[in-house]
Amino acid sequence: MTACSWFCFSIPLITIIDFSDPFFGGKKKFIMPELWFTADLHLGHGNIIKYCDRPFLSESEKTWVAEDRRGSWKVSAETVERHDAAILDAINERVAEDDVLWILGDFCLGAIEEAAAYRARIRCPKVNFVRGNHDLPSYDSLFGKVIDQGMVKHEGRKIWLNHYPMRSWDKAFHGAWHLYGHVHGRLAGEDEANPRLLARDVGVDATGFVPVSFTEIKDYMAPREKVFWEWRESLDG
Secondary structure, eight states, rough: OEEEEEEEEEOOOOOEETTTOTTSSOOEEEEEHHHHHHOOOOOHHHHHHHHHHTTTTOOHHHHHHHHHHTTTTOOOOOHHHHHHHHHHHHHHHHTTTTEEEOOOOOOOOOHHHHHHHHHTOOSOOOEEOOOTTTTTTGGGSSEEEEEEEEEEEETTTEEEESSSSSSSOOGGGGGGEEEEOOTTTHHHHHHHHHOOOOEOOHHHHHHHHSSSEEHHHHHHHHHHHHHHHHHHHHHOO
């Protein structure tokens, strides 16, 4: 486990033999593992389920949310388990064991024992972590690389990771992307209104409660990169 406040690294290649090749002769091919991102899981955190009106509430709880989502009433244990299972199942359904998953903060609510039990329910062994404001220092031991913020390089792209949304980030002027969480989808309209903004909220409230792949993010960024580089060229002209 590597822990630091700032880190920059590249995702390693995986070597495979392509047995599907009809001309297979022992040649090796190199492929990249898929890279996945998620944030703000808040496993075990009943208050977040009601505060953010996550779609796992019982019918009676939905009524209470409509009346007073910040009230003193508690979300049931059944609802918390339904919420946790849905988020963890979505990770296991999308993220393969050879892939790499980044969780950008706010993993769960609870002591290290609860956090370890949740981590054990994620099948992918390669899970890295960006610390969030709800995470305990002891959670660091559950993940591979652990940072406060930093740059990931993947398929020629630079991606600045932080739990918090940023107005500017390292290499932003040179086309680096920025992925964040923390705000539970509340900046979606602002992001959409700026077509050259190379940033995206990967928190579960903004992604339909599923992790997002590098491939999906690349498709999202493609039209934004076009506008961004046109803007950059206009500054040089």
